[in-house]
Amino acid sequence: MSQLKCCVIVPTYNNSKTLKRVLDDVLLQTSDVIIVNDGSTDNTKELLKGYSQLSQINLDKNKGKGNALRVGFKKALDLGFEYAITIDSDGQHFPADIPVFLNELKAKEDKNILLIGSRNMEHKSVPKKSSFGNKFSNFWLWVTTGTTLTDTQSGFRLYPIKAMKNINLKTNKFEFEIEAMVRSSWNGIALKNVPIRVLYDETERVSHYRPTKDFLRIFALNTILVLIALIYIKPRDLYRKFRRKGFKRFFYEDFLQSNDPPLKKALSIALGTFIGLSPLWGFHTFLVITLAVVLKLNKVIAFAFSNVSMAPLIPFVVYLGLQTGSIVTGQEVSFALSDFTEDFGALKQFKTYLIGSIVLAILASTLFGAIGYFTLLLFKRKNTSVSNG
Structure with a gap:
């Protein structure tokens, strides 16, 4: 002692x-x-x-x-x-x-x-x-x-x-x-x-x-701690891990060398991409970590791909959402100020953007997930053949 x-x-x-x-x-x-x-x-x-x-x-x-x-x-x-x-x-x-x-x-x-x-x-x-x-x-x-x-x-x-x-x-x-x-x-x-x-x-x-009072206090505490973990702690830890390792090492160790099977990694890519391109701004991190935990997917990969809409890319992501919405709905979009301020133009454009961003998120997540799956499958087979050889 x-x-x-x-x-x-x-x-x-x-x-x-x-x-x-x-x-x-x-x-x-x-x-x-x-x-x-x-x-x-x-x-x-x-x-x-x-x-x-x-x-x-x-x-x-x-x-x-x-x-x-x-x-x-x-x-x-x-x-x-x-x-x-x-x-x-x-x-x-x-x-x-x-x-x-x-x-x-x-x-x-x-x-x-x-x-x-x-x-x-x-x-x-x-x-x-x-x-x-x-x-x-x-x-x-x-x-x-x-x-x-x-x-x-x-x-x-x-x-x-x-x-x-x-x-x-x-x-x-x-x-x-x-x-x-x-x-x-x-x-x-x-x-x-x-x-x-x-x-x-x-x-x-x-x-x-006290079974009732103390259980409720513990339940309330767990609720608060879960929210803090999902909104701040888990994203913080992933970000620290990414910064500590650097992109190349992070990509190799946590993405390619992770023990998760290719399908699980691909689904994690798809989830991250879908959330990142969705119109739920301000909730991306919370949603992607929560869903990755609930669906038992790879949190690191899902979080990494949700950053497809990081700050410098936001204008480009919004533009793609509007253009996709325009194609789907047939509603013409414009970036002129008068088209936003007159005849409920802003609401019409917003509706077009919502529809377009969801469609874009579905298409991109499917594409990235599929590319990721076949790439990872190829990488796994290559590693297996090298090991056997």
Whole structure:
């Protein structure tokens, strides 16, 4: 623990039945313990008098687990710690599993990582609602970060608090643990599960999770995080990747050498081209990333081809849309100012452009997709024959 500059943080609220056992077991592992009493109204404060050797924070009012963890993180940083293992005080976790986190961290060359304890959610003591909630949370973490985990709701974790100190975490309740994972991932911190044991003893355990209120808070947070991911984070990461590699390397590694089959790549080209030429200005990035995720296509390729309507090409794209609309509708188009201002000319031209741009998007996406498919198929066959030779 001392070598890794790691402490244990125990947030607690009205868990006096199990708190003593948890603390005694934690002390078998380390004396670097921070207890955050989140405004408990039972005899927690009296119980903690027996642990005066430990760092304690007694909050006057219950503000939620997220707030308690943030307060604990700040205290740990002030004391010079760089990592913090958090463990719930309701007795469901086994402090004897603390070495599991330490061994994993020690083995990692890149220690910029957040470790989440993975419980056996199929264990007979695990409530069904907990298992469902965990699967729900796992799915949304994958959508927002692209990381697949088996358990995202366990409170038994190792946080890289020094690496996280500049991340602006806003939530105060149970949803904090989801926000911490997502925003950490967005800031380059890896997420990984480690196996832990779990015990749900309903005779002792006191849960403060409110099924309706807390589920709605978590759902609202996931909705916000998904929007941020689709509108900003994923396009940002793709753009950074493109800039870091340069066009030639990006095209070769992410386009030609990607493990996706030619058909999937071709469909990704078609999707990107269609969205890029569609008249849905301002929503191109959001739509192409969303649809690529939903349709399980290659996000990198789809995003790259959606930039067919990048700023310098916009006048040309609009012109092609108008000309295509003119051919389809038979409506003559003109760029004279009088034709826009007189006799609803602007509306007529706009209608022509909408129809034309959609037709153009369909034709171009079909053409580019087909060219991409046969080009990629040829490239794949060539590589296969070279390998065999």
